[in-house]
Amino acid sequence: MLRRRRLPALAALLAAPALARAETWPARPVTVIVPWAAGGGADTVTRILAQGLEQELKQPVNIVNRTGGNGITGHAAIANAAPDGYTIGTGTSEFVNFRALGLSEFGPANLDLLSRVATLPAGVTVQAGAPWRDVGAFAAALREAKRGQFTGSGVGAGGSWHLAAAGLCRALGLPADQIRWIPSVGGAPALQDLVAGGITVFTGSPVEAQSLVAAGRVRVLGVMAESRMSILPEVPTLREAGLPWTYANWFSLVAPRGIPAGVRTRLLDVCARAHARADVQEMLRGRGIVPVWDGPEAFAAFVGEFGQTSAVLLKELGLGRG
Template sequence: MKSYLSVSCAVAATVVSVGLMTAGASAAEYPFKPIELIVPYAAGGGTDLVARAFADAAKKHLPQSIGVVNKTGGAGAVGLSEIMAARPDGYKIGVGTVEITMLPHMGVARFSVDDFTPIARLNAEPSAITVNADAPWKTVEEFLAHAKANPGKIRIGNSGTGAIWHLAAEALQDKAGVKFNHIPYDGANPAVTALLGNHIEAVTVSPAEVVNHVSAGKLRILAVMADKRATNFPDVPTLKEKNIDLAVYTWRGIVVPKKTPQNVVDTLRLAAKNTADEQAFRDSLAKMNLTHAYADGPEFRAVMEKDNAFFKDLMTKLGMAK
């Protein structure tokens, strides 16, 4: 009985104090309660791991903790819609991925790139042309020459139609004036498996997704679709060096809904910058073979807008846009 009384006292006290806190919310510094970080992909995947590493490292730079919530489905559309529709108070933020600039053009999303305010980009991975180590092509020129001579014969595996690595292969086909046979798989991993089994000729997934097999001597990266060479693979040329002006990246960063107040955005930007600089965060990314690619809000916005225009153009050309 006595314990029951003390429990109810404690409950009453908590209710009152929570009430007071909410009353003082407008005056109090952001953030005064834990922040929810929406991840539009499943737990355990690359995006999820980046988000969790970020949430973990952000503890030192924010007075409140960040909790990761996975909202999966619709190739990311479900989670991204949820971020867009969240109350713009900074307590529900999200991990934005390159799909923000792709899904709207396919007519499967209720948001567009303008519905988000970018906070910071944390990671970016280029597309890479990878072939089996037994394949006859040693350089990207040989590969493209063969593709040109045999239109539609080279089978390129991707992580799903309309997904980033499919569009990378389409863009390459467009720029290099060749014709591939695109084979969609249920994610990057099955595509790499098919390449290992010699069922397809190449994949266009990121270097991080093939690094194990490359170091084991089973696969060979011919080129990366990046602005500069990857630090893990200094010997692999970029397409730009080969006079093909193409760079396709997938990226992951923190975004908030459009109408989020400026002071909240500024607080988050500062915290994200300090977190991204944190050695623990860099180490976590490095362990996952992911590239640390911090970009502040405005710079991140420029990337988003550039990609948005690029994919809109490409998807219209491919007849995928709606």
């Protein structure tokens, strides 16, 4: 009997450190790791959300860009961080396909999937001086070109924008690899290559090209969205041009597995509040980014479905394993 009466007290004593961590978190700055280069879509989304996080956390939020390995380096850095709630990261669609591509055994199970935070439709962006004035003209030239004559970039092989290009080619009745892919560490360097004439087309999000569009250095011919983007209302969707293809990349909040339950609950609550802030929503939408917050369970289900869909294109590209 005495032993039984001591059990609740012992359980409370063991739980006390965890409760204390949850109550004091965050006691110092929080770091968000971005697996892609500064200036790209993932970086843009993260920095907007970080502004809301700083307001909700009452702590500085440090953004760290960890590039390399087609996104593996940054995602692995998130997974390997101390599971204390002080290091989280921006997960991008690439981490779903690392295993399918044979790049790494790293996959969704290595991360704590917190929630999607935004989606970005892909586009067809070319040099301002390119001969094509619309998607129809570009599509006609792509059909007539030799396989691999047109080149694209914006992410590593098999990444989001590569799948966007492959799907565009298939929608035109062409091989998935009609556009030869030049791997890149992100949208920003790919756009510089586009301006310099190193690639033919950028199939990443027009959001990443905004400053170059404004400067008259590149032109967006079409967007792979269900409807026109608010930031480019004059640019038609591919569907309007008669091409049945849409594609949107997505960005998420992920964390190392094993964060104490109390801290994780507070982390999710703070991130959800930061995401819902009117200023954050306005900044995202003002850049053509679609805010999304689906939470851990729905996000995990989405990841499973996304992996199955992207595996089909990867196999057609000759990149899928198995």
